Amino acid sequence: MDLFEYQGKQYFARFDIPVSPGGVADTVDEAVVAAEAAGYPVVVKAQVKVGGRGKAGGIKLADNADEVREYAGNILGMDIRGHVVNRLWVEHASDIAKEYYASFTLDRPNKVHLGMLSAEGGVEIEVVAEERPDAIARISIDPTVGLDLAAAKAWVAKANLDAEAREQTAELLVKLYRCYTEGDCDLAEVNPLILTTDGEVKALDAKVTLDENASYRHPEWEEYAATDTEDVREKMAKERGLNYIGLDGEVGIIANGAGLAMSTLDVVNQVGGSAANFLDIGGGANAEVMASALEVINSDPKVKSIFVNIFGGITRVDEVAKGVIGALERVNISAPIVLRLDGTNAVEGRALLAEHLSDRLIAEPTMLDAARKAVAMAKKN
Numbered sequence: 001m002d003l004f005e006y007q008g009k010q011y012f013a014r015f016d017i018p019v020s021p022g023g024v025a026d027t028v029d030e031a032v033v034a035a036e037a038a039g040y041p042v043v044v045k046a047q048v049k050v051g052g053r054g055k056a057g058g059i060k061l062a063d064n065a066d067e068v069r070e071y072a073g074n075i076l077g078m079d080i081r082g083h084v085v086n087r088l089w090v091e092h093a094s095d096i097a098k099e100y101y102a103s104f105t106l107d108r109p110n111k112v113h114l115g116m117l118s119a120e121g122g123v124e125i126e127v128v129a130e131e132r133p134d135a136i137a138r139i140s141i142d143p144t145v146g147l148d149l150a151a152a153k154a155w156v157a158k159a160n161l162d163a164e165a166r167e168q169t170a171e172l173l174v175k176l177y178r179c180y181t182e183g184d185c186d187l188a189e190v191n192p193l194i195l196t197t198d199g200e201v202k203a204l205d206a207k208v209t210l211d212e213n214a215s216y217r218h219p220e221w222e223e224y225a226a227t228d229t230e231d232v233r234e235k236m237a238k239e240r241g242l243n244y245i246g247l248d249g250e251v252g253i254i255a256n257g258a259g260l261a262m263s264t265l266d267v268v269n270q271v272g273g274s275a276a277n278f279l280d281i282g283g284g285a286n287a288e289v290m291a292s293a294l295e296v297i298n299s300d301p302k303v304k305s306i307f308v309n310i311f312g313g314i315t316r317v318d319e320v321a322k323g324v325i326g327a328l329e330r331v332n333i334s335a336p337i338v339l340r341l342d343g344t345n346a347v348e349g350r351a352l353l354a355e356h357l358s359d360r361l362i363a364e365p366t367m368l369d370a371a372r373k374a375v376a377m378a379k380k381n
C-alpha cells in the first residue's frame with residue numbers, strides 16, 4: 001500500500017526523522033488554517049500518489065493567506081497524471097541549500113536491502129540512474145546485520161555529500177533504515193532530502209510503500225487503508241477476503257489456487273483472449289465465497305465473459321457447484337459464465353449443475369475448451 005506524502009512524513013516522524021511542521025487541508029479555508037499554524041512562508045502541496053507533482057504545478061510556495069487561497073484553490077481538483085487532488089499538505093517552507101536523494105528498498109534476487117544515496121536529488125532518480133549512474137552510492141545491507149552509524153557514515157562519504165550535511169545525514173539514514181525495517185516498508189524514499197541554508201538536514205518529500213503482508217502487526221495502518229485510493233474492485237475483494245488483482249482484458253477469471261489462476265491467465269492468452277482480473281478463491285469455494293467472487297467480477301463493466309476454473313483437491317467440486325448455483329440465486333450476473341470443473345467429486349458436481357446449464361451458464365470438459373469458449377463469448381458480447 002502506497003502512502004500519501006503527508007502520511008509518509010507522519011510515519012517518518014514516529015522514527016524521529018526530521019520533517020517540517022504542517023497540516024492537511026481538504027478545502028481552501030482549511031489550507032489557510034494549516035498555513036497560519038505552520039507559519040509563513042509555506043509550501044502548498046498536492047497529495048496524490050504519483051511523482052512529479054512539482055513539475056505539474058501541484059506544489060507552490062506562498063508568503064501569505066491570499067497566496068495560500070489562490071494556490072490551494074488552483075491545486076484542489078487538479079488532475080495530476082490521472083490522479084485528482086482532493087487533499088493538500090501545507091507545511092512551513094524550507095530554505096534549500098542542497099537537494100539529495102535517499103532510499104531503502106528490497107533487492108529481492110540478492111536477498112538483501114538496497115540503500116541508495118545521491119548528492120544529486122530533487123530530480124527523478126531514474127534519470128540520474130540512467131545518465132549519471134556513478135552519482136548514486138549504493139549499499140547492500142544484510143537484514144540480519146542492519147545498518148549502524150559507522151556504516152552510514154562511510155556510505156555518506158562515498159556519496160560525496162557536502163561536509164556539513166554528513167553527520168546529520170548518517171544519523172537520518174540509520175533512522176530511515178529503522179523506519180523501513182521495523183515499520184515494515186517495501187520502500188522508504190526521500191527525494192529530496194535537503195540541507196537547509198541553516199545547515200539542517202531533513203526530509204522534504206516522502207514516498208513510503210507499506211508491506212501489506214505485515215499488516216497483522218500494524219493495527220495503526222487501518223487509517224491508511226481508509227484513505228487508500230486502490231481500485232474499488234480490489235477494495236471490494238479485500239473486504240470479502242479474496243485475492244484479487246484487476247487487469248485490463250475482457251475475460252473475468254475465478255480459479256482455486258494462485259497457481260491455477262496464473263495458468264488460467266496463460267491459457268486465456270494462448271487462445272487469443274486477455275484476462276480482466278486474477279481472482280483466487282483459495283480452498284474454501286463454498287456458495288458464500290463463490291457469490292462474493294462473482295459479485296466482484298460482475299462489478300467490472302469490462303468483463304464480457306467469466307471463466308470459472310476449478311480443480312478440486314481438498315475442495316470438493318460438488319461443493320463448488322452448489323456454490324455457483326447458490327451464487328446465481330443471489331447475484332444477477334451480467335456476463336455469461338463458462339465452467340471447467342474437475343478433480344474431487346467432479347462427476348457429482350457436474351450432475352448437480354446439469355439442470356442449471358443454459359446459454360448463460362456453460363460447462364466445458366477441459367481447461368482449454370473452456371478458455372476457448374470464454375474468449376469466444378467475450379468477443380461476441
Ligand code: GDP
Pocket residue numbers: 043050051052053054055059061092093094095096099122123191192204205206
Ligand atoms: P514531487 O515533485 O512530487 O517529487 O514533490 P516534492 O515534494 O519532491 O517537491 C518538488 C520540489 O518542490 C522540490 O524538489 C523542491 O525543489 C520544491 N519544494 C518543495 N518543498 C519546498 C520548500 O519547502 N521550499 C522550497 N524552496 N522548495 C520546495
Ligand code: MN
Pocket residue numbers: 191192205
Ligand atoms: Mn519528490
